[in-house]
Amino acid sequence: MNEQVALTPRVARLRADRVTLAHGGGGKAMRDLIEDVFVSTFQPDGMEDQARLQSALLAEPGAQLAFTTDSFVVQPIEFPGGDIGRIAVCGTVNDLAVGGARPLWLSAAFIIEEGCEVALLRRVVASMRAAADEAGVRIVTGDTKVVERGAADRLFVTTAGVGVIPPGRMLSAERVQPGDVAIVNGVLGDHGATILAARGDMALETDIASDCRPLGDLMEAVIAAAPGVRCARDATRGGLASALNEIAQASAVGIEIEEATLPLRAEVKGVCELLGLDPLYLANEGPWCCSFPKAKRGRRLPRCAPHRLDGRRRSSAARSNRAMPAWSCAAISGQPNRRHAGRRTTSAHLLKEKRPCSSPDRARISRRNGACART
């Protein structure tokens, strides 16, 4: 921003209660919306459409730029433990983090349905800023589009993220080897069960809250504690089952996990039993799994546990479950599945009952429950 014509913060310049098509038209109404709701909160560095950025990390020889994107369409937009804005920041930050990148900058693009409440937008944007501060990243550029009533579902947010992978760091699902061990961070299914309950159309009453949070610092702590880590995946859409299947496919290594060791709250188990869902397929926003060479795991990893607990939002539900293991360890048992090797269809298996844990079929799950949750 130029000093001579510095833009003084203009609070509450936007008088409308709801977004109209004029707010997407490229004119004064749009600039008022952008400056009052977005620029005043995100405080980007300049007045240009593009962000202009520098980082010494990027200039390091051998460093790689990491780049990722996700659209967020969660319904409801606000739910216990978070909202679409918090997920949009954490989701993209975590996609960078589990690939070994240090997240630096985010873009945020909003598709707004005509009639969307300005107050809701303000809350979502404030939540994004708070999540970005928590994650140590900056939201540096953005866009808004307004579509007619009925052409969107109130609000969709798409974030893209840029980070830096330090020289020499290489996390990849393809590197997983037979005999590795895998760990799962956090408790599973909290986010998915929260969204199902928050939709309100299943008459569920629980005090579960989404555990949506940025994982960059935790990931750095894990890499520092266990430099041999081969890969990490966040267990978002499709749950832990999908994450493990992706690893199995990329590495052509069969995965077996011990179901009894998986960390699940009693409330989440209850929701799943009631709805006939498998918690392994429930979406998560906090937990991820990673894999290590066996010899290097046990010795150093527990150091990370206090970090996780510190970072965690202590809802009453969380407090009542503090006895949950910080890390649950599951063996990646290893032998490449000969029948499928090379065809990338190797599946994760659950050790307890040896049932195949294939990629989820959402339509099947949804139809069974008469509802479909966008998580």
Add this chain to the structure above:
Amino acid sequence: MNEQVALTPRVARLRADRVTLAHGGGGKAMRDLIEDVFVSTFQPDGMEDQARLQSALLAEPGAQLAFTTDSFVVQPIEFPGGDIGRIAVCGTVNDLAVGGARPLWLSAAFIIEEGCEVALLRRVVASMRAAADEAGVRIVTGDTKVVERGAADRLFVTTAGVGVIPPGRMLSAERVQPGDVAIVNGVLGDHGATILAARGDMALETDIASDCRPLGDLMEAVIAAAPGVRCARDATRGGLASALNEIAQASAVGIEIEEATLPLRAEVKGVCELLGLDPLYLANEGPWCCSFPKAKRGRRLPRCAPHRLDGRRRSSAARSNRAMPAWSCAAISGQPNRRHAGRRTTSAHLLKEKRPCSSPDRARISRRNGACART
């Protein structure tokens, strides 16, 4: 991609004609959609969720990373001269280019309405690949989400772009000075008039086509020909009027343009007269304006003209208008508007009739015409 387990291209693995909720569920159906439609066309480098990239340009001391994003919600999705995919690539490439960056990499996130035709998706994705090749950029990472029928309007695309601004290059609207001259590239309003006509609800028959195209090479040619260029803006949403107003506000310099010199096709003028629209407010995807110190303009700029004509799609409408000036020159007349200086409300004025050319009020324009075009 790891050599040992290279993913062989699987063509037509996806058998569905239309996208279902299962294609957004995180499981096998989603992977089939992504691999068959997106990965097979964009051919990203690896199997990870994030792209990992290196560029010698980024490592140059003093180079800046440019980062921008835009959501695209154009209706209809396909129109003469382009489609949502072509705009999504060109729009983000051009946002980088007019800021002086060399566009390198794009992300692409798709929000798909349940029931959207897979064939349409394939056409849009192929069009994105073609536009990316034309622009010399790569689409390196992406995301898909599927929402229920009625929760979106078939297809929304959000792209983010990363580019590099070479050391020492500084284009900014704030640098515009009294006495500068501005030029406008291309003919105005083709894209906006095309979309209005293509919506079909106004019974317009024209052979205008969108001039949507990547401008990176042209921008580099302009900077090479006229190193003194101070700023450039693409005249997209809100048209040339909005672009000039943004420059006027950022620089606190009043702008007067000579309306008679603005390049407009007879067809576009006709559509505007019929609908009571002002062509200055029509959206563009090709044209942009830029400003230069006066002494440096006249001498060297015409060199760029052949470049523009080469890059242009030669539709029959374009051929019939080849007498159009490649560059139209309009003076930025200059005196800071004292009444408004510092309040950033300085407006562009049209020289011909001295009518104020303020930021557009889309609702007013739309209501007058009983329709609203998302461009």
